[in-house]
Amino acid sequence: GAVVSQHPSWVICKSGTSVKIECRSLDFQATTMFWYRQFPKQSLMLMATSNEGSKATYEQGVEKDKFLINHASLTLSTLTVTSAHPEDSSFYICSARETARMNTEAFFGQGTRLTVV
Amino acid sequence: SQELEQSPQSLIVQEGKNLTINCTSSKTLYGLYWYKQKYGEGLIFLMMLQKGGEEKSHEKITAKLDEKKQQSSLHITASQPSHAGIYLCGAVHNAGNMLTFGGGTRLMVKP
Numbered sequence: 001g002a003v004v005s006q007h008p009s010w011v012i013c014k015s016g017t018s019v020k021i022e023c024r025s026l027d028f029q030a031t032t033m034f035w036y037r038q039f040p041k042q043s044l045m046l047m048a049t050s051n052e053g054s055k056a057t058y059e060q061g062v063e064k065d066k067f068l069i070n071h072a073s074l075t076l077s078t079l080t081v082t083s084a085h086p087e088d089s090s091f092y093i094c095s096a097r098e099t100a101r102m103n104t105e106a107f108f109g110q111g112t113r114l115t116v117v
Numbered sequence: 118s119q120e121l122e123q124s125p126q127s128l129i130v131q132e133g134k135n136l137t138i139n140c141t142s143s144k145t146l147y148g149l150y151w152y153k154q155k156y157g158e159g160l161i162f163l164m165m166l167q168k169g170g171e172e173k174s175h176e177k178i179t180a181k182l183d184e185k186k187q188q189s190s191l192h193i194t195a196s197q198p199s200h201a202g203i204y205l206c207g208a209v210h211n212a213g214n215m216l217t218f219g220g221g222t223r224l225m226v227k228p
Contacts, residue, residue, distance in 0.1 A: 006159075034215050040156065043123075043205060044218045091157055095216065105150065106207070106216055110159040 003027060004096050006109025013084055013116055021079045021112045023094030029074035030096035034106075035067075038091040047092075050077040084116040120144055121208050123219030131227050135194050138222045140206030142187040148209040149189045150216065151180050153202050160205065163191075196226045 003026040013019050023033055031052045036044040048069055049057040056069035066088075068080040077096075081088055093111040122141045130136050140149065148167050152160040164173045169184025177194045193200055203223050207216040 036218075038156075043221045044207075046215055046217060049215055093159065105162050105165050107162070108152075108160040111157065113157055 004094065004107045004109045006094055006112055008112060009110055010113040011115070013114070015085055015116055016083055018080055018082045019084055019114060021081075021092055021094075021114075023077045023079070023096070023109050025075045025096045025098075025107070028096075028098040030077075030098065031074060032097070033071060033077040034095040035069065035077075035079050036093045036095065038093065038111075044093060047079075050079075052077075081114065084114070086116045089114055089116045120210065120217050121206060121219040123206055123222055125222060126220060127223040127225075129225045129227060130196050132197060133195050135192065136196055136224070137193075138191040138204050138206075138224075140189045140191070140208075140219050142208050142210070144187070144208075144210045146182075146184065146187055146208055147211065149182055150207040150209075151189070151191050152205045152207060154205055154221075155202050163204075193224075196224075198226045198228055200224060201226045 005024045005026055007022045011019055033050040035047045037047050038044045046059050047062045050069045050071040052071045052074050058064045066082055071077040091111050091113050094109045095106045097106050120143050124139050150165050151163040153163055154160050164180045166182035172181045179192045182189045201224055203221045205221050206219045
């Protein structure tokens, strides 16, 4: 089946530094990818919709200048957490659906556990 | 998400017992997805429902979609410790195809 690969699976960074998370669709093309964040004991919250070749669409309350999204190709979207702070520590998951087959399941990456110290 | 209410929030059952998790949407459903997750790990796709009255089964897990009620239920028969985890329902409410998620149900199965 279709696979979405997310990297890294975990990262620890110092406060004030930036961290980049990659999301790749391995065997299908995805015009649109989605980024979610999950805090402990909470559900997934959509952060933004990443659109290939255009600007990402951010959900209310998500700072676009802090969470930079780049979707440069049909198989890769990146999320950069800029000037990370401890409150940004969370579990980040990306999702993608095959562009040519929209009424199919959404595939999820393995997630990235970010810890900011 | 207030758009998608999931109940119960947590559930502890004895091994071998049946259980049901419900997911109710406040908006029209274009698709309803069920996933299983252990916190800090990725999501495991269970089932996707699109049509009213649709029912799908995988091993001991059955999901149904009541389109009129904008509601789906996930039923596990003869639960096992391996069923433990967080069950999430996700819904597509519009053509944008983004998934919004319910709050999740934390299931524990006691041996």
